[in-house]
Amino acid sequence: MKFDSREIQAVAATHPSRFDLYADIHKAMRALMSDTLLAVGRMDPDDTAELGSVSGRVLELLDFCAAHVRHENEFVHPAIEARAPGASAALAHEHESHVQDITHLQATVANLCRLSGGQEAASTARALYRELALFVGQNFTHMHLEETAHNTILWARYTDAELLELHTRLVSSIAPADMMYTLRWMVPAQNPAERTALLSDMQAHAPAPVLEAALAQVRPFLSDPDWAKLARSLGLAPVAGLVTA
Numbered sequence: 396m397k398f399d400s401r402e403i404q405a406v407a408a409t410h411p412s413r414f415d416l417y418a419d420i421h422k423a424m425r426a427l428m429s430d431t432l433l434a435v436g437r438m439d440p441d442d443t444a445e446l447g448s449v450s451g452r453v454l455e456l457l458d459f460c461a462a463h464v465r466h467e468n469e470f471v472h473p474a475i476e477a478r479a480p481g482a483s484a485a486l487a488h489e490h491e492s493h494v495q496d497i498t499h500l501q502a503t504v505a506n507l508c509r510l511s512g513g514q515e516a517a518s519t520a521r522a523l524y525r526e527l528a529l530f531v532g533q534n535f536t537h538m539h540l541e542e543t544a545h546n547t548i549l550w551a552r553y554t555d556a557e558l559l560e561l562h563t564r565l566v567s568s569i570a571p572a573d574m575m576y577t578l579r580w581m582v583p584a585q586n587p588a589e590r591t592a593l594l595s596d597m598q599a600h601a602p603a604p605v606l607e608a609a610l611a612q613v614r615p616f617l618s619d620p621d622w623a624k625l626a627r628s629l630g631l632a633p634v635a636g637l638v639t640a
């Protein structure tokens with residue numbers, strides 16, 4: 396596939412204010428994938444504790460990717476097919492390939508977990524790093540196509556109100572624990588305006604303890620200036636040790 400950053404700029408320029416249902420979750424995925432890949436690259440294959448913890452992180456990433464594919468297959472692709480028959484076929488085929496890749500990576504991780512250091516652990520860790528890097532690269536390209544080609548179709552065939560309703564139905568299907576995991580990666584990857592939009596919506600519509608849990612989840616991963624901007628934008632009381640006004 397030819398990578399062309401002008402394409403995504405052209406789509407954004409044509410529809411500067413349209414609702415992008417991919418934007419937030421894809422930022423979360425890019426952050427999670429990048430961070431996990433780096434962790435695998437740094438992993439000491441002779442340190443069984445680290446090997447176990449990093450392997451666990453890779454399995455979490457793979458579960459997250461599998462769930463993301465299911466969400467898109469269950470909610471987004473049927474919406475595209477309903478008003479543009481055949482338009483989701485190419486990327487649906489890539490989803491099938493991603494599922495196969497996930498199964499293969501899970502097997503590599505299981506193989507690694509059976510080892511306890513030595514040459515075989517080192518070579519398996521190196522193989523996992525390379526396979527995961529390819530998977531991440533393919534997913535980055537795939538997400539770019541969704542944000543350009545699929546958004547172009549969605550914006551042509553749906554109003555923003557319809558897309559928001561579709562997005563709300565998708566998000567409502569996610570279990571609370573999975574949502575907290577998503578927020579852990581999504582919010583630190585967003586810019587300040589995106590964080591405020593997401594969490595002020597939660598502030599307006601969710602019970603107070605849900606917002607409190609979300610903020611507690613993301614606080615350790617935000618810098619002090621970013622946290623101050625977020626707290627100020629949500630009208631929260633200044634936090635000890637931080638300047639919020």
Ligand SMILES: [Fe+2]
Pocket residue numbers: 464467486490537541
């Ligand atoms: Fe996808």
